[in-house]
Amino acid sequence: MGKITIAIDGYSSTGKSTVAKQLADWLEYVYVDSGAMYRAITLYAIEKGFISETSFDSDKLIKHLPEISLTFVKNSEGKAEMHLNGRNVEKQIRTMQVSEFVSPIATISEVRSKLVDQQQKMGEGKGVVMDGRDIGTVVFPTAELKIFMNATAEQRATRRYKELIERGDAVTYAEVLHNVQERDTIDTTREDSPLRKAKDAIEIDNSEMNLEDQFHIILQLAKDRI
Ligand code: C5P
Numbered sequence: 701m702g703k704i705t706i707a708i709d710g711y712s713s714t715g716k717s718t719v720a721k722q723l724a725d726w727l728e729y730v731y732v733d734s735g736a737m738y739r740a741i742t743l744y745a746i747e748k749g750f751i752s753e754t755s756f757d758s759d760k761l762i763k764h765l766p767e768i769s770l771t772f773v774k775n776s777e778g779k780a781e782m783h784l785n786g787r788n789v790e791k792q793i794r795t796m797q798v799s800e801f802v803s804p805i806a807t808i809s810e811v812r813s814k815l816v817d818q819q820q821k822m823g824e825g826k827g828v829v830m831d832g833r834d835i836g837t838v839v840f841p842t843a844e845l846k847i848f849m850n851a852t853a854e855q856r857a858t859r860r861y862k863e864l865i866e867r868g869d870a871v872t873y874a875e876v877l878h879n880v881q882e883r884d885t886i887d888t889t890r891e892d893s894p895l896r897k898a899k900d901a902i903e904i905d906n907s908e909m910n911l912e913d914q915f916h917i918i919l920q921l922a923k924d925r926i
Contacts, residue, residue: 703827710849734832
């Protein structure tokens, strides 16, 4: 059986990573969460003081980019976790603070080109499911299967809010909804690689769809192309 490349793009918190992981497990493909890479660079910028509520020094971050090494390392349960310069940051990159600053960081072209290079290398041998915002348009424009996921902002915020509360984070639904909408705006209006549905992507609105149905629809689309 030949291997294909599967690109899953869409707005924040549309459940891209859940279905991408399920697909990768089923097909025995590699799953890459490209958002985790943008989040790890954001954590680095926060820790170094390059970005805060009151300041944003993108030049300093650009200068330090060669010092940043990002790797996915499997934990004892086989789940890939994000490591920043050898340190496991899987938990820290999912906080509201990182969510707040990640979209401004992702507008920086030097950040994008570093990550796109690394993502393209990870997908060289095909057999990869990658989710993000520019996977079907920039990272793998010739991917055999491109999915563009959407759902209402309220549905997405409700899902993300539940996840954060389950993790024990002190957030309100209003904060999460605001963050989801703000990231959508920045991600769709930035100059470099804005979030767009690729011409040949299949759009799935999962506002009213359960996870199982969604998985089976996408799995069938993948099987048709293998
Ligand atoms: O997927 P996730 O919501 O974790 O991504 C966090 C942020 O990283 C997005 O809101 C977007 O600003 C940025 N991102 C991006 N390109 C990607 C993946 C994520 O710009 N391929």
